[in-house]
Amino acid sequence: MAIERSRGGGQAIRAITSLPALVGAWRHVGGGTMEMPIWEFPTLFDKICMPEWIPEGTRVVNELDLGMALTGEMELDPPIKSLFVYNSNPVSQGPAQAKTMAGLLREDLFTVVSDHFVTDTARFADLVLPATMQAEQLDIMVTWGHLYISLNQPAIAPPGEAVPNSELFRRLARTMGFTDDYWDRTDEQMLRDFHDWEAPALQGITYDSLKETGWARLNVGLPHERAPHAEGNFPTPSGKCEFRSSLAEGGNFVVPVWRSMYDRMQPGDPLDPLPDYVPPFESPGSNPELAKRYPLNIVSPKPHAFLNSQYANAADKQDVQGDQRVWIHPEDAADRGIAEGEIVRVFNDRGSFAGPAVVADIVMQGLVMANVGHWQNKASGSTVNTITLDRHNQLGNAGVYSDNLVEVEKVVGSALAAEPVAGS
Template identity: 55%
Template sequence: ADDIRKLAREYATATPSAIRIGVALERSYGGSQAIRAVTCLPALTGAWRHVGGGILQFPVWEHPYKFDVICRPDLIPEGTQVANILQLGRVLTGEIKLKTPIKSLMVWNTNPVTQSPETDKIIKGLEREDLFTVVADHFITDTAAYADIVLPATMGAEMEDMILSWGHLYLTYNAKCVDAPGEAISNNEIFRQLAKRLGFEEENFKWSDSECLENYVNWDAPACDGIDLNYLREHGFARLNVGTKDNRAPHKEGNFPTPTGKCMFLVEGAKNFVAGPFRQMYEGFQPGEDLDALPDYVASRESADSNPALASKYPLSIISPKSHGFLNSCYANVTEKIKGQGEQFVMINAADADMRGIKDGAKVRVFNARGAFEGDARITKDVNPGIVVATLGYWRQLNKGTVNCISSAEFGDMGHSTTFSDNLVEVELG
């Protein structure tokens, strides 16, 4: 409690003060409300008035991407159903009923068998005889292994592209360095060819990769003053004209995208929604649940306090951060990367290990009612009693299960976010 009070006083009195929110705070049932509360703090203390003050997470909204041109939501027929990839297993197995069941599936830029929760259900769904699956990828990933057709996709060095920012204010150019081998083609080319065969005549389906880059960014926006695609080709990157480290204070005078222009703590009548770029800018079937007018504490779904009956069977909370040696599941099939990252492991406190007769390095099984996986025990003080940690990204075909076998597909409290860090498990010797 004293540490919390000290932090609060130091944050409130320091000038400028800034908060950097990482990617994971939302991964429990109440995580989004926690983020909502944290984002109110800079307005409460007046931090937005100062250069360098405020809060930062994902500044993609500063980038003048033409999401409506990229996604073309106008081409999505009204009434088209929406399936969230976080609940792919429930959809494919029929646990979630759709008016029109999914009979064909195309997967690109993702590997849901390792990256999405409840992976045992996903596999059961992919094994359906009546499901036709196409995967575009570089390797026979855990998902591609269940495909009827695998399309060879280009790698980054084999195509011209731009890289989306995950935390900075730069446009970044990706130059094509070599021709793609064999029949490998870019995602854009895959969809160009599909569009032609399906009879789509819209001009954007005929754009080359270069023309896509010309049309996907609003180069006339003030943020792109002095920047165009040729500039990026020559220099490789360019910082957006949205202020510098010496003068950037976008909300010094308010200027928030709200009816009042102020940061609004109280929002009456707010409805739950998923941000447009994460659903092809399609507004049909938005969640629409009522949201609390004020940010408030929301308890986890799976904990000893919120669900004591479940905790009596599965008493340990599990956290599944990203692996340092992989990029999500990319590179997790590369021998040298696995050597650096280590074989799949489970970090556990000595108190919990002793109770279960687990020695350091022993093979252990982590399980709950959703599934199980195995890893090497790492007994450490880095995790508190009652918590275990296993990192994300390992391939199922190289291991006995992976961490998302035990993850719940239930949504978080806002934005239909994940609950990867809201799961109870038990651990035993493998």
């Protein structure tokens, strides 16, 4: 997650994941690398997304480009006139925060947000719809780090008019005149249809058995013996671990599962099929002229007490995480006359945010750190992503949250003692 967040991040990941093949470690238990093991689950993404329903020529807008798309910087004809936001908080989590906010303020844009709370994004909505929480809805859970399939059964009935996303889309489809029987199924029927229950990974596991046990480990080999690529069997066109990627020879692309299985209108810009070093967009080495004005790099890792921006409005989580802080090396702080706890402003041409300084050598000289996920705070009304560049890394079109130059200055006449940081 951290490595991808710069211009060369995708290629860096390719280089790192090539190492186990280079030394033959793939043959051994624990000898490879692991991302989220979503691909081990026999999920029928085509049945979920129905890409055949997407008309030829349908435009694709990366969510990270929302600000450009809404403000007209991205040429769209016709422009986007309606926006439905669910499971997302782009004002907080997306790049170019000020640009996104400006786009959401358009008078001719109709915005609907489905959420639990009035988030930074929901504040711009024309209509806010109440969403169910996880304990109130039926779901089969996708894992980020283990090989267990879990059935999430409702523990309580949803309050008021709260409904899950699936029901929102059913109602929207009926209102818009879609009559396919896809929309007549219950959530349980959908979960049964969206998984290949005959796949080897689910041998002996059924939807009904999950209703009894709640969870089950996929049949993909025990931890002490699992070596899925001992004989090759890589999910590439050649079936081999490709140092020279045959897919990358066709240009930059986003894995279809991240774009509703729609494989058309891929970015397609030139891409080296061999993993190679790609310099950052913004660093003193790659952009010395910009670094004269903004000499510090910034990283914005996820916070410990929040999940992205979730829980950032909960008092108990705020007590653990504290306010938006800015970590800065003592020598960089001394050069700028900044003392512990003083309010500082972090800025570049894209915007600025503020918070109390934490002067510590846990960040190296030339680097500052501020966690992403905070809601727009009292100190500046903006958060770290106001300074983030709205470009993409060279492979996969992910965001470049750790590829930004900034300057830091003391806000004269303001001081706020930084609260203790948990674990420090």
